[in-house]
Amino acid sequence: MLGHKRFSCNHPSSTFFPLSRLFYRYRDLAPQLVPLDYTGQPDVRLPYELIGSMPELKDNPFRQRIAEVFSEDGEGNMTLDDFLDMFSVLSEMAPRDLKAYYAFKIYDFNNDDFLCKSDLEKTLNKLTRNELTEEEVRMVCDKVIDEADLDNDGRLSLEDFQHMIVRAPDFLSTFHIRI
Amino acid sequence: MPHRDFLLQCSFLFLMGHLLFTGWNCRECQTFVEKFEGALGKGKGRKLYAYKVMMAKKMIKFNRDFENFKTACIPWERKIKEVESHFGSSVASYFLFLRWMFGLNMVLFGFMFGLVVLPEVLMGLPYGSIPRKVVPRAEQANAMDYSVLLDFGGYCQYSILFYGYYNDARTIGVFKFRLPLSYLLVGVGIFGYSLMVVIRMMARNSNEGGDGGDEGQFTFSFKMFTSWDYLIGNPETADNKFASVTTSFKESIVDEQENQKDENIHLRRFLRVLANFLILCCLGGSGFLIYYVVKQSQDNAKKDQDELTWFQKNEVDVVMSLLGLVCPPLFETIAELEEYHPRVALKWQLGRIFALFLGNLYTFLFALFDEVNEKLEEEKSIKNATMWSLKEYYANYSSYHNTTDVPPLDIAPADVVRGPCWETTVGVEFMKLTVNDIEVTYITILIGDFLRAVIVRFLNYCWCWDLEAGFPSYGEFDISGNVLGLIFNQGMIWMGAFFSPGLVGLNILRLISSMYFQCWAVMATNVPHERVFKASKSNNFYMGLLLLVLFLSLLPVIYIIMTMPPSFDCGPFSGREKMYDVILETLEELPTFIGNIVGYATNPGLILSAVLLMVLAIYYLNVTSKNYENANLELRKKMQMVNDYEHVNKHSQL
Numbered sequence: 001m002l003g004h005k006r007f008s009c010n011h012p013s014s015t016f017f018p019l020s021r022l023f024y025r026y027r028d029l030a031p032q033l034v035p036l037d038y039t040g041q042p043d044v045r046l047p048y049e050l051i052g053s054m055p056e057l058k059d060n061p062f063r064q065r066i067a068e069v070f071s072e073d074g075e076g077n078m079t080l081d082d083f084l085d086m087f088s089v090l091s092e093m094a095p096r097d098l099k100a101y102y103a104f105k106i107y108d109f110n111n112d113d114f115l116c117k118s119d120l121e122k123t124l125n126k127l128t129r130n131e132l133t134e135e136e137v138r139m140v141c142d143k144v145i146d147e148a149d150l151d152n153d154g155r156l157s158l159e160d161f162q163h164m165i166v167r168a169p170d171f172l173s174t175f176h177i178r179i
Numbered sequence: 180m181p182h183r184d185f186l187l188q189c190s191f192l193f194l195m196g197h198l199l200f201t202g203w204n205c206r207e208c209q210t211f212v213e214k215f216e217g218a219l220g221k222g223k224g225r226k227l228y229a230y231k232v233m234m235a236k237k238m239i240k241f242n243r244d245f246e247n248f249k250t251a252c253i254p255w256e257r258k259i260k261e262v263e264s265h266f267g268s269s270v271a272s273y274f275l276f277l278r279w280m281f282g283l284n285m286v287l288f289g290f291m292f293g294l295v296v297l298p299e300v301l302m303g304l305p306y307g308s309i310p311r312k313v314v315p316r317a318e319q320a321n322a323m324d325y326s327v328l329l330d331f332g333g334y335c336q337y338s339i340l341f342y343g344y345y346n347d348a349r350t351i352g353v354f355k356f357r358l359p360l361s362y363l364l365v366g367v368g369i370f371g372y373s374l375m376v377v378i379r380m381m382a383r384n385s386n387e388g389g390d391g392g393d394e395g396q397f398t399f400s401f402k403m404f405t406s407w408d409y410l411i412g413n414p415e416t417a418d419n420k421f422a423s424v425t426t427s428f429k430e431s432i433v434d435e436q437e438n439q440k441d442e443n444i445h446l447r448r449f450l451r452v453l454a455n456f457l458i459l460c461c462l463g464g465s466g467f468l469i470y471y472v473v474k475q476s477q478d479n480a481k482k483d484q485d486e487l488t489w490f491q492k493n494e495v496d497v498v499m500s501l502l503g504l505v506c507p508p509l510f511e512t513i514a515e516l517e518e519y520h521p522r523v524a525l526k527w528q529l530g531r532i533f534a535l536f537l538g539n540l541y542t543f544l545f546a547l548f549d550e551v552n553e554k555l556e557e558e559k560s561i562k563n564a565t566m567w568s569l570k571e572y573y574a575n576y577s578s579y580h581n582t583t584d585v586p587p588l589d590i591a592p593a594d595v596v597r598g599p600c601w602e603t604t605v606g607v608e609f610m611k612l613t614v615n616d617i618e619v620t621y622i623t624i625l626i627g628d629f630l631r632a633v634i635v636r637f638l639n640y641c642w643c644w645d646l647e648a649g650f651p652s653y654g655e656f657d658i659s660g661n662v663l664g665l666i667f668n669q670g671m672i673w674m675g676a677f678f679s680p681g682l683v684g685l686n687i688l689r690l691i692s693s694m695y696f697q698c699w700a701v702m703a704t705n706v707p708h709e710r711v712f713k714a715s716k717s718n719n720f721y722m723g724l725l726l727l728v729l730f731l732s733l734l735p736v737i738y739i740i741m742t743m744p745p746s747f748d749c750g751p752f753s754g755r756e757k758m759y760d761v762i763l764e765t766l767e768e769l770p771t772f773i774g775n776i777v778g779y780a781t782n783p784g785l786i787l788s789a790v791l792l793m794v795l796a797i798y799y800l801n802v803t804s805k806n807y808e809n810a811n812l813e814l815r816k817k818m819q820m821v822n823d824y825e826h827v828n829k830h831s832q833l
Contacts (some may be wrong), residue, residue, distance in 0.1 A: 059417035060409060090409065103404065120403065127407060128425040136432055143399040143435065161404075164397050170405040177409050 025179065026083050029054070038080070048076030051083075056177050061126040062106055066090075069105045090177040096166070099175050104161045115156035117141055254278065258698045264423030266707045267430060269525070270656050272714035273665075274698065276721055280669060281690045283376055287369050287676070288683045294361050296339050296680050302352025303345070310595040311749045312337060312344055319593065331607045340610070340681030343603035343749035349764070359751035359761045363740070366677040370733050373673065377729060381722045398431060430713040437520045447518060454516040461509065462534055465502050469538045472498045473545055495546070499539055506535050507660060521712040526720055528659045533724060536667055544735065547608060551743075554601035561598050562747060568596075600749040602678050609675025609682060616668055617689050624700050628654045632704040653706045661697075662721055670728040677736050 027034040029050045035042055048067050057063040067076035070086040078086070088094060089102050109119045120141040124132065132140070148156055148164040156164075165171050250256065255278060263271035306312050314322045314337050322333035331340075338344055350357050395401065406424050411417050472494050479491055490497065510531050514524055569588075576585045632653055639646045646652065668686070675682045740759055745752040752758045766774050779785065 055412050059411050059414055061407065061421075107404065123403060124428075127403065127421075128428060129421050131421075131425045132428060136428070139432060139435070140399055140403070140428060144403055147397050148400045164400050165404060167397060168401045168405045170401070174405050174408045174410075 022084055022087060022179070023080065025054075026080055034080075043079070045073075045077045045079050046083075048078075051076065051078055056179055061129075065106045065109065069102060074111075087177065087179050090175065092176060092178070096172060097162070099172070100162045100165045101158070103165065103171075103175055104158050113158065115161060117145070117155070120144055254281075255694055255698075258694075261419055262698060262701055264419040264426065266656065266701065266705070267426045267711040267713070269522070269658060269708075269712055269714040270701065272718060272721075273656075273658055273661050274694070276662065276718070277665060277690065277694055277697075279380070280665060281687070281694070283373065284669075284672070284683060284687050284690060286372065286376075288687050290365050290368060290372070291676065291680050291683050294365050295345075295358070298351065298356045298358055298361070299345055300339060302354070302356060303348075303358070306337075307592065309346065310592045310597060311346070311600075311753075313592045315597055316591075316593045331610050336603060336607065338681075340679060341603045341606045342678045342680075342751075343600045343606075343746075345751040347751050347753045347755075357765065360765050362751045363758060363761050366736070366740070369676055370673065370729070370736070373729055374726075377722055377726050381719055381726070384719045384722065402427060402431065426707070426711050429711045433521065433710050433712050450516045450518070454513050457513050458510055458531055461506060461513075462531070465506060465535060466538055468498060468502070469542055473542050477549070495542055499542065502535065503539070507532050521708075521710050522714070525659055529663060529720065529724065532659060532663050536663060540667070540670075540731070543612070547605060550604060550608070551601045554599040554604060555744075558598045558601070558746060561596065565596050598746050598748045600746045602746060602750055606675060606679030606682070609671060610679055610685065612671055613668070613675070613682065613685060613689070616664075616671075620664060620693075621696065624697070628700055628704040654704065655708050656701050656705045663724075666721070666725050666728050669725065670732045673729060673732040674736060677740075 023038075026046070027036070030046055033046065034044055048064070048071075051067050052058065052063050057066065060066070064076060066086065067078060068074055070082045070089075071078045072082055089098055104115070107119060107123050108115055109122045110116070121137055124137055124140055145154060145156065148160050150160050150163060151157065255274075259271055259274045259278070262274055304312065314334060318333065321327050324333065327333040328335050335341075336343070345358065345362060347359055349359065402424075406427065408420060411420055475491075476495050479487055479494075507528075510528060514527060517524065517527070519527065572588065573585050577583055631651060635646045635651060635653060668689075672682055672686045741757065743758075745755060745758050747753055752761060755761065766777055
């Protein structure tokens, strides 16, 4: 339904730039790399290390996956467009379906469009910093697949994930970064 | 803010794209565009729309700030959240209960302080003016001694802290404040308010329904995908969040494992019956031991005090302390036979220790009533002696000076003959008990938890086996012991507040210091339970016990108010036949028709009919609530059926 529709707005000249605050946050990460004038659409990419050290992201266990999902090259190096996309999806105003789509991509560690058992195990270990025993991890992942897998293929597809996340009362308030 | 306009633009553009694919009809497109045109800076009504939007945003921000402020005003919220993330919701439930008790006690303190203590201090007679407000001459030599003060004697005893200080003048000060009436009403009102608050809390908790585990369809999925809060930007908060997520998973795993256990029903039932039988034997044995020891001490009291050993003098205290130390771990060991879910096991443990502590209460009240009766006897003899000597004085004066106009005796207040004032004695006993309780709790924590942790940590370097993993290792937080301690302490406060207005103030100090001390002790010296379990959502079990203790502590006070005669020379009811005579006197002063109304209202016939009506109302409400519950269940079943139907449909479609 959604397809991989990333939206990028044309940036008007700097005097009417409505996204100035986000732009300055992006520029502050590396002032020497990012020019002030973006009318020429320069090809500037900030490396993942700079993105991952932002105060909003540095304590998040999934920051690497977030950067990878929103970056063009899939490695976490982000252009301004990627940066804006990331914070708009994670903002208060983004619609639920959009957030669910990107959440699915973030938790899909091996990028195979399915949340298989190993993806779930990695998610759980990142969430608990490896504090649970192997048996407990296995039990939780089995239960998750049990609960959410509708087509009984032993892994969660996007439909399964959306069907479940739509019923979560906390999803919108936790999948949210304010910048 | 600029980026919001951007987001609105982007979501607008996105939706337009979406519309093209899914084909909203034209009508809806048009109304949508018209609605949001104003926000995009085109079309009419732009200014008004922009103003409305700005006001709405300001309102949202104001609401958010106000909510933040209200949350920041709740005391100890962060502390409790920290304990909860590391130790689970069951340990945190004790601290939440402690905080709720603090709120209750603050209100009680407000009543007592504002309506009884403050008027007496501001408008009553000062210290030293009348006999009841002065330390007797005989005791003045050591009234300031530290040991005497610690025992609440000396200047402590003749102060606003205790019943005996208050004067019985019907009205005091410029505002004609009726202190004795206020004292009685506050004494009874404390119970009334507590009762109301406890029952309201129980009713509110029962609304949230369920007892512990959530019966959601997607428990683990929600935990996995929605428990991390992406707004966290602070390493300490992140640490707490990691701990709380882990604990939450462990709690759900425990619940899940309970569901998956295989049952050998007969063996389990037999073991449970056996465990209950053993525990009943223990309780019976301890009850008999307490009764025997109390009897012994009564006999010993009649003998000569010098012939008794220390043990014989303190038999009761020693036996009670030993029982309190030995029985709870014994009950816990026997309870392992039962293999209950930890939450259920906690309730059983609470109930059993409660039964044990009732024995404690019985001995204390027994000793107290003995002392009170003794004081009453003493008072009678002093009263007789004083009246006789006054008669003698009048007779001598009139015969010596040959007049019948005898001036009143002019004696300094400190030299006047005093009655024993049994109410102050009772108040002092309650104060001493509370202080004792505080000391014992804190010392137990310091030795049992802190010293143990220090020893395990530092002796581990030079010990043959691993102290941390094996015996004795670090202590776990004893939820049942602490909750019961809190409940019984509150029972003592309720009983003693009538005789000692200062007791509620002491309790407030105790609760505040307890909160800080125990939070520190838990974080520094305890480890989480092996099987972390979720506290029951309703918390009604603690409230139920509290209600029971409230009734138990109400009975002695009401009995005393109704039947025992107040001391003749101390306290706000001195000189009257019974304490409640104050109310009758006040009624006499009011206009007669009110007196008539009260007279009719207290007619036994009327009261009996009212009681009958209330019983019928309770029966009716009970039946209605059962009907609602049934209707609820039916609806839930229907919803489940609809859900399953949808599930099956979706499955067949895929």
